Amino acid sequence: MNNGRVSLKKVVKRHGAFTAxxxxxxxxxxxxxxxxxxxxxxxKTTTLRIVAGLEEASEGSVFLDGTDITNTEPGDxxxxxxxxxxxxxxxxxxxxxxxxxxxxxxMPKSDIDMAVLDAAKKVHIExxxxxxxxxxxxxxxxxCALARAIVxxxxxxxxxxxxxxxxxxxxxxxxxxxxxxxxxLGVTTIYVTHDQxxxxxxxxxxxxxxxxxxxxxxxxxxxxxNPATADVANFIGSPPxxxxxxxxxxxxxxxxxxxxxxxxxxxxxxxxxxxxxxxSVRLGPSGIPARIDLIExxxxxxxxxxxxxxxxxxxxxxxxxxxxxxxxxxxxxxPAHVHLxxxxxxxxxxx
Amino acid sequence: xxxxxIASAVLIGVAGxxxxxxxxxxxxxxxxxxxxxxxxxxxxxxxxxTPTLGNYRDVLFGATTILPNLISxxxxxxxxxxxxxxxAIPAAYAxxxxxxxxxxxxxxxxxxxxxxxxxxxxxxxxxxxxxIGWLDSYKGMTLIYLTFSLPFAIWLLVSYFEDIPREMEExxxxxxxxxxxxxxxxxxxxxxxxxxVTVIFVFLNAWNEFLFAVVLGGNxxxxxxxxxFNFISVEQTLWAKLAxxxxxxxxxxxxxxxxxxxxxxKGLTVGAVKGGGRR
Amino acid sequence: MQTPVAARERRFAIYLFLPxxxxxxxxxxVPLIYLAWTSVNRVDLTSPWITGFAGxxxxxxxxGDPRFWNSLELTVxxxxxxxxxxxxxxxxxxxxxxxxxxxxxxxxxxxxxxIVLAPVVVGLFWRTLVLAPDFGVLDFVMRxxxxxxxxxxxxxxxxxASVIVIHTWQWTPFAFLVILASLSSLPPDIFEAxxxxxxxxxxxxxxxxxxxxxxxLVIVVIMRMMVALxxxxxxxxxxxxxxxxxxxxxxxYTYRTSFTELxxxxxxxxxxxxxxxxxxxxxxxxxLRTAR
Numbered sequence: 001m002n003n004g005r006v007s008l009k010k011v012v013k014r015h016g017a018f019t020a021x022x023x024x025x026x027x028x029x030x031x032x033x034x035x036x037x038x039x040x041x042x043x044k045t046t047t048l049r050i051v052a053g054l055e056e057a058s059e060g061s062v063f064l065d066g067t068d069i070t071n072t073e074p075g076d077x078x079x080x081x082x083x084x085x086x087x088x089x090x091x092x093x094x095x096x097x098x099x100x101x102x103x104x105x106x107m108p109k110s111d112i113d114m115a116v117l118d119a120a121k122k123v124h125i126e127x128x129x130x131x132x133x134x135x136x137x138x139x140x141x142x143x144c145a146l147a148r149a150i151v152x153x154x155x156x157x158x159x160x161x162x163x164x165x166x167x168x169x170x171x172x173x174x175x176x177x178x179x180x181x182x183x184x185l186g187v188t189t190i191y192v193t194h195d196q197x198x199x200x201x202x203x204x205x206x207x208x209x210x211x212x213x214x215x216x217x218x219x220x221x222x223x224x225x226n227p228a229t230a231d232v233a234n235f236i237g238s239p240p241x242x243x244x245x246x247x248x249x250x251x252x253x254x255x256x257x258x259x260x261x262x263x264x265x266x267x268x269x270x271x272x273x274x275x276x277x278x279x280s281v282r283l284g285p286s287g288i289p290a291r292i293d294l295i296e297x298x299x300x301x302x303x304x305x306x307x308x309x310x311x312x313x314x315x316x317x318x319x320x321x322x323x324x325x326x327x328x329x330x331x332x333x334x335p336a337h338v339h340l341x342x343x344x345x346x347x348x349x350x351x
Numbered sequence: 352x353x354x355x356x357i358a359s360a361v362l363i364g365v366a367g368x369x370x371x372x373x374x375x376x377x378x379x380x381x382x383x384x385x386x387x388x389x390x391x392x393x394x395x396x397x398x399x400x401t402p403t404l405g406n407y408r409d410v411l412f413g414a415t416t417i418l419p420n421l422i423s424x425x426x427x428x429x430x431x432x433x434x435x436x437x438x439a440i441p442a443a444y445a446x447x448x449x450x451x452x453x454x455x456x457x458x459x460x461x462x463x464x465x466x467x468x469x470x471x472x473x474x475x476x477x478x479x480x481x482x483i484g485w486l487d488s489y490k491g492m493t494l495i496y497l498t499f500s501l502p503f504a505i506w507l508l509v510s511y512f513e514d515i516p517r518e519m520e521e522x523x524x525x526x527x528x529x530x531x532x533x534x535x536x537x538x539x540x541x542x543x544x545x546x547x548v549t550v551i552f553v554f555l556n557a558w559n560e561f562l563f564a565v566v567l568g569g570n571x572x573x574x575x576x577x578x579x580f581n582f583i584s585v586e587q588t589l590w591a592k593l594a595x596x597x598x599x600x601x602x603x604x605x606x607x608x609x610x611x612x613x614x615x616x617k618g619l620t621v622g623a624v625k626g627g628g629r630r
Numbered sequence: 631m632q633t634p635v636a637a638r639e640r641r642f643a644i645y646l647f648l649p650x651x652x653x654x655x656x657x658x659x660v661p662l663i664y665l666a667w668t669s670v671n672r673v674d675l676t677s678p679w680i681t682g683f684a685g686x687x688x689x690x691x692x693x694g695d696p697r698f699w700n701s702l703e704l705t706v707x708x709x710x711x712x713x714x715x716x717x718x719x720x721x722x723x724x725x726x727x728x729x730x731x732x733x734x735x736x737x738x739x740x741x742x743x744x745i746v747l748a749p750v751v752v753g754l755f756w757r758t759l760v761l762a763p764d765f766g767v768l769d770f771v772m773r774x775x776x777x778x779x780x781x782x783x784x785x786x787x788x789x790x791a792s793v794i795v796i797h798t799w800q801w802t803p804f805a806f807l808v809i810l811a812s813l814s815s816l817p818p819d820i821f822e823a824x825x826x827x828x829x830x831x832x833x834x835x836x837x838x839x840x841x842x843x844x845x846x847l848v849i850v851v852i853m854r855m856m857v858a859l860x861x862x863x864x865x866x867x868x869x870x871x872x873x874x875x876x877x878x879x880x881x882x883y884t885y886r887t888s889f890t891e892l893x894x895x896x897x898x899x900x901x902x903x904x905x906x907x908x909x910x911x912x913x914x915x916x917x918l919r920t921a922r
Binding site (some may be wrong): 366566609612615616 | 636638639640642643644645646647649650651653654657658660661662664665668673723726727729730733736737738739740741742743744745746747748749750751752754755756758759760762765767799803807811856859860862863866867881882884885888889894897898901902904905908909912
Binding site for chain 3 (some may be wrong): 052053054073074075076079080081083085087088089090091100101103104105148152
């Protein structure tokens with residue numbers, strides 16, 4: 001069965017005394033667009049390179065469609081990769097770059113020709129075939145790298161932050177095209193990024209990496225709605241979730257001197273970290289009083305900075321707001337939107 | 352990259368072979384220079400013997416002293432270096448950065464002069480210097496040494512000048528420095544490193560020169576490369592003294608090379624990889 | 631349309647360039663003309679009364695001079711062999727050293743040593759300490775290996791090979807250092823991409839490494855050829871051109887003719903031929919560089 005099912009089992013990576021990966025377990029379904037998300041240095045790129053075979057795991061195994069490929073050469077794994085720097089061969093033109101992987105395995109010229117044209121058309125660079133990488137714009141280079149990857153019809157695509165070198169507008173456009181392309185090709189794709197918005201919009205499922213470990217796996221929506229730790233909650237979402245130290249007792253959480261209802265049904269009292277997403281903050285006539293510090297107008301929404309005691313809380317609301325900077329308002333949130341995390345372990349409290 | 356232990360061992364072995372190959376002659380000469388003439392002739396060659404400084408004494412202070420020759424070499428090399436740099440630095444700057452009329456032809460000319468075989472040029476040099484009485488003189492020798500040091504220095508310096516960002520000079524001009532002052536106070540300090548490397552190379556080449564030294568010199572100007580042959584005659588070779596003389600002659604150059612090694616490698620490769628490759 | 635500023639810059643440039651240019655004119659172009667003139671004259675210091683225009687006599691003499699043809703042949707063999715050896719060994723060693731990053735530093739330092747030595751000293755080193763029969767290190771090693779003693783520089787059959795070895799020993803480190811620098815400047819990610827693109831080690835070398843270091847290789851070949859064509863001091867010190875004419879490459883023949891036999895006219899003609907050969911070689915090499 002050759003449909004691109006990936007499994008990582010207890011993968012560890014050490015550099016001398018430093019451990020980059022602390023035992024990664026991951027299962028990726030065939031045809032999935034799977035994102036590896038995390039801040040710099042969290043181990044996501046290392047994981048990708050281990051799947052590619054460019055780096056060796058210190059411990060653990062990698063499986064592709066049930067076969068152990070932990071010790072297989074990159075060229076024999078039937079995977080294709082798009083590098084962050086694109087890694088185009090500077091002395092070859094676009095056609096030769098795309099044709100390269102086919103030449104390496106001795107494909108006949110006519111077949112190569114068809115395959116190259118086909119791949120080039122899919123990414124709309126068929127008119128650039130005799131240019132050299134140095135003569136292409138950033139976006140065109142990226143497409144060329146993409147074409148070189150898809151021409152081989154591999155079992156697995158590995159993309160290492162392929163959009164990070166593009167300007168913002170191009171990034172958005174290309175993002176959508178990438179998603180459509182993957183859907184039409186149906187190839188399992190592993191996508192590394194540090195941009196959580198990118199992962200949210202493009203991935204079917206994702207794994208959040210922090211400090212060399214996977215802290216949560218799930219669909220973007222699930223992770224967004226149920227972050228497994230306060231750090232994940234802080235990382236996902238823009239602006240990030242507001243995290244406030246609070247005291248929980250029997251379903252109610254007290255922030256400073258004010259109380260909010262939660263949907264948690266656990267009995268008892270404990271110190272917690274309360275988390276409310278800016279988009280869940282409701283400004284209105286009742287709730288917790290705070291002072292408006294700053295209003296940023298995004299056009300179709302407002303970002304409001306609220307000051308409560310010595311804490312800063314950000315809210316994101318629709319464009320209607322009668323209060324001004326310096327004035328006091330009340331804010332609240334739906335009980336279901338108040339997330340609770342253990343103060344020490346920072347792990348989510350569910351109940 | 353995964354590599355077997357055997358492959359690693361082979362790689363290190365080969366590297367070791369070349370390490371030995373390249374350093375061996377100098378080390379062996381060094382060893383020989385401390386042997387007495389009798390020990391030197393011992394066969395098989397000995398590694399253990401009573402070292403003596405006698406050879407160095409003879410070679411530096413004794414009857415077979417090469418000290419005057421060292422001085423000769425030093426004078427010629429120094430004058431050559433100074434003159435070369437005085438001429439080459441402005442010329443290289445003009446070629447690299449300024450709107451010199453006929454720049455391409457000029458650059459090509461400089462390159463072409465490096466193609467002339469020295470053996471060809473010494474004939475006219477010899478005949479000419481003989482005619483004006485400049486044979487066996489420092490001024491004659493230095494002038495002729497410029498033949499090979501000047502084009503080389505210009506070629507090297509051009510690549511260093513090209514490396515400086517243009518904004519430097521433009522900023523200086525906007526600050527009303529005038530071209531000459533911009534050159535002296537803004538541009539030159541930037542190529543300090545390149546100038547140092549060029550000085551090393553020019554001095555080295557002048558110190559090591561043989562053909563011009565032997566043909567155009569005489570009793571007055573007799574450089575150390577020529578004096579080496581003092582120790583070889585039809586009857587005998589004074590092995591140990593020759594070794595000592597060679598060590599004395601080459602020591603400054605080797606020390607200079609080791610000391611400035613990184614810069615020398617950069618200098619060699621700058622011209623070759625960068626300047627030469629992409630034009 | 632020339633603004634006064636531009637004109638000032640041009641003048642400034644000329645002032646800076648002129649002194650060096652004039653010196654070079656005097657030290658290279660004028661002597662060249664003089665050399666050409668001498669080559670069509672009779673200038674023989676052993677018979678100083680015979681002077682006068684000789685026309686193409688010196689040149690026609692050359693055509694029938696077996697020693698000349700010998701020297702030409704030796705030059706071709708010498709230059710060709712040493713440059714090929716230098717490139718092969720230099721490239722091989724550089725590729726190898728790229729695999730052992732820790733060995734690079736010390737090998738780079740060691741590589742400097744042969745390059746900074748005076749060629750005349752190198753020739754003497756090899757002549758005495760290494761290759762001398764009954765004395766030199768190589769002799770000792772050969773005898774220990776049971777391969778007998780040989781007169782490396784005195785035997786006409788071995789002398790040419792020996793001087794080629796000497797030249798190669800001195801200048802391979804140069805090729806090594808330049809090629810190593812070029813290899814080091816290649817971005818590593820394209821090699822990773824090639825590995826993923828199913829290229830084997832040999833394929834990566836052939837399709838990626840080689841084309842990308844080609845400019846450096848060509849430059850090195852050109853420079854090494856120029857040096858080999860004008861190599862004098864080491865051979866002079868090692869064999870003086872002998873035994874007989876066994877190592878008498880063209881520039882040594884020119885030297886001997888001019889300064890040992892004092893026939894400057896003929897020597898000048900030989901030098902002109904050497905110049906022509908050098909120019910031809912460098913021209914074709916430069917064409918190679920800009921090809922494709």
